[in-house]
Amino acid sequence: MQKKKLCSGVPLKCFFVFLFFASTLKAEYQFGFGSGSYLGRAQVHGTYISQDSKNEFTAVLGYTQDPAVSSIKQMSVIYLRSIIDPVSVEGSDFFYHPLLLGAVLTYTDNPNFYVDSPEIYPEDRYYDVTSLRWGLRASTQIKSLKVFDQHLHLSLDGTLLERAFIVYFNNPDELDLFKYFFSLGFTIKTSF
Amino acid sequence: MKKLIFLIFSCLLFFASCLEFKDSAFDTKTSIQGSWNSKFTLPSYNLAGGDVVSFGIFSDSHQNYSDLDKTITDMGKLNIDFAVYTGDFTDFGSRDEYEVFYSFLNDATYPVYVVPGNHDLTTTGRAMFKKIFGPENFFIDTDFGRMIFFNNNALEIPEGLNYNFLNQTVSSANAALPLFVFQHQDPQNSTSFSSADQALYQGYLNSFANDVFLFHGHLHSFNRTQLGANTEVFQVSRIEEGRWMKVEIDNVEVRTYQCKRRNCVQVFP
Numbered sequence: 423m424q425k426k427k428l429c430s431g432v433p434l435k436c437f438f439v440f441l442f443f444a445s446t447l448k449a450e451y452q453f454g455f456g457s458g459s460y461l462g463r464a465q466v467h468g469t470y471i472s473q474d475s476k477n478e479f480t481a482v483l484g485y486t487q488d489p490a491v492s493s494i495k496q497m498s499v500i501y502l503r504s505i506i507d508p509v510s511v512e513g514s515d516f517f518y519h520p521l522l523l524g525a526v527l528t529y530t531d532n533p534n535f536y537v538d539s540p541e542i543y544p545e546d547r548y549y550d551v552t553s554l555r556w557g558l559r560a561s562t563q564i565k566s567l568k569v570f571d572q573h574l575h576l577s578l579d580g581t582l583l584e585r586a587f588i589v590y591f592n593n594p595d596e597l598d599l600f601k602y603f604f605s606l607g608f609t610i611k612t613s614f
Numbered sequence: 615m616k617k618l619i620f621l622i623f624s625c626l627l628f629f630a631s632c633l634e635f636k637d638s639a640f641d642t643k644t645s646i647q648g649s650w651n652s653k654f655t656l657p658s659y660n661l662a663g664g665d666v667v668s669f670g671i672f673s674d675s676h677q678n679y680s681d682l683d684k685t686i687t688d689m690g691k692l693n694i695d696f697a698v699y700t701g702d703f704t705d706f707g708s709r710d711e712y713e714v715f716y717s718f719l720n721d722a723t724y725p726v727y728v729v730p731g732n733h734d735l736t737t738t739g740r741a742m743f744k745k746i747f748g749p750e751n752f753f754i755d756t757d758f759g760r761m762i763f764f765n766n767n768a769l770e771i772p773e774g775l776n777y778n779f780l781n782q783t784v785s786s787a788n789a790a791l792p793l794f795v796f797q798h799q800d801p802q803n804s805t806s807f808s809s810a811d812q813a814l815y816q817g818y819l820n821s822f823a824n825d826v827f828l829f830h831g832h833l834h835s836f837n838r839t840q841l842g843a844n845t846e847v848f849q850v851s852r853i854e855e856g857r858w859m860k861v862e863i864d865n866v867e868v869r870t871y872q873c874k875r876r877n878c879v880q881v882f883p
Contacts, residue, residue, distance in 0.1 A: 457635075457637070458635045458636065458637060459636075460636055460637075460638060460639040461638070461639075462637060462638055463637040463638070484638065486637045486638040486640075486641050486643075488638070488641040488642055488643060490642045490738070490741040490745065491640075491641070491642055491738045491741050494638050494640050494641055496638060496639075496640065518622070520622075528639055530638075530639075530640045532640055534640075534737055534738050534741075535640065535737050535738075538772065542769055543769065544805050552706065552737075553640075555639045555640075557639075580633070583639060583710065585677075585706075585708070585710060585711070588677060589677055589679065589714070592677050592678060592679070592680075593677070593678070593679045593680045595680055596679050596680060596683070599679060599714055601633075601634070602710045602713050602714045602717070603710050604633065604634070605633075605634060605635060605636035606633050606634065606635045606636075607635065
C-alpha cells in the first residue's frame with residue numbers, strides 16, 4: 423500500500439486537463455463555486471454540458487479547513503444525467519431541471535489516508551485504507567437566472583456516500599442510518 | 615411560470631434545511647461533543663455487604679449495527695451496571711462511522727466505556743476518537759478494583775505504546791483488590807508486538823500482587839488463556855449473533871460468562 427497519488431500530487435493539473443479536453447467538445451461550459459455535499463467547504467467547479475443538455479460532467483477542486491487532521495484538499499468528478507425533462511419559460515432562456523441523478527468520485531491526498539509504513543502489516547492490503555470515496559448524487563437546478571447581465575445557474579445537491587450501501591446490505595433493518603452518510607450542498611455557476 | 619419554479623425551488627431549499635450540510639467526505643467535523651469516557655460516575659459498591667457488580671464486554675461490531683443494537687438492549691435487560699466496548703466499531707475510522715456508533719451508544723441506559731480498535735485508528739480515526747471519547751488511555755478506581763483502559767494498537771500508534779502509563783497505573787493500584795485491563799489487541803499477538811514488548815507487558819501485569827483480568831477483542835472469537843501466574847486473559851468474541859461477555863464480582867470471586875443474546879454460560883472459574 424505505497425503512497426500513490428492519482429495526479430502526481432497536483433490535482434490542479436488534472437482540473438485544467440479536464441477543462442482542456444472538455445473545451446474541445448461542442449456544448450455548454452460552466453464555471454462556478456460551491457460548498458458542501460462532501461466535496462469540500464470551498465469548491466471550484468468546471469462543468470461540461472452535452473449538446474442535448476441531458477448529461478453533465480463536472481470537475482471540482484475542494485478545500486476544507488480541519489485543524490484536527492490538517493487541511494483537506496479534494497479533487498472530485500461528478501456525472502449527472504437529467505432524469506425529468508426541464509421546464510422552460512417561453513421566450514426566455516430560463517430552465518428548471520427538477521431532477522438530475524448521477525455519481526460522484528472524490529479523492530484526497532491528505533496524509534491521514536495513507537499508511538506510512540505498509541511493510542509492518544502482515545499483508546499488503548491489511549486495511550482497505552482509501553483516499554477515494556464515491557457516492558450517488560441528486561441535484562435540482564435553476565439555469566440562466568439573469569443577474570447584472572450574467573447568466574447564473576443555481577443548484578441544490580445531495581450526495582449519499584458508498585458506506586450507506588454497505589450498511590444497508592449488512593443491516594437491512596437500519597435504513598434510518600442513511601442520514602449519517604448524506605450531505606447537502608449547493609453550487610452557483612455561470613456559463614462561459 | 616418563473617414564479618412557480620422559484621416557489622418550488624424555495625420549498626426544496628426549506629425542506630433541505632432539515633438535512634445536514636457536511637463539508638467533506640474526509641474531515642473530522644462532528645457536532646458530537648467529546649469526553650464520552652469521562653462523563654460517567656459509577657456508584658459505590660459494598661461488596662462485603664452483599665452487593666454484586668455486573669458488567670458487560672462487547673467488541674468488534676464494525677458495521678454490524680443490527681447486532682450492536684440488539685446487544686446493547688440485551689445487556690440492559692440483564693441489568694448490568696455498565697459495559698466496556700473493546701474496540702473496532704468502524705471499518706475505516708471515518709467520521710460517519712463514528713457518528714453511527716455514537717448514536718447507538720447514546721441509546722444505552724447504562725455507562726459504556728470505549729477503547730479504540732485498530733480499525734478505529736485508521737485514516738482520521740485517531741483524531742475522531744480523541745474528539746468524541748477523550749483520552750486513549752485512562753483508568754477508573756472503583757470499589758471492586760482498578761479498571762485500566764489501554765490503547766495497545768501498536769501498528770497504528772507511530773510514537774509507540776504508552777507503556778509508562780501502563781506501568782504507573784498498575785504499580786499504583788490498590789493490591790487488595792483485583793485489576794481489570796481492557797484493550798483491543800491480544801498482548802501476545804506477534805504481528806503487533808515483538809517478543810521484548812510482550813515480555814515487558816507481561817512483566818508489568820505479573821508484578822501486580824493480586825489477580826489481573828484482561829479483556830481484549832480483535833480476533834473475533836472467544837478464547838481464554840493465562841499470562842503468567844496472576845493474569846487471566848479473555849478474548850471477547852465479535853458481536854455477531856449478539857455475542858458478548860458478562861463479568862460478575864462479589865465479595866468472594868470474579869465470575870465471567872460467555873453470552874449469546876441473553877443466554878449466559880459461565881466460563882470462569
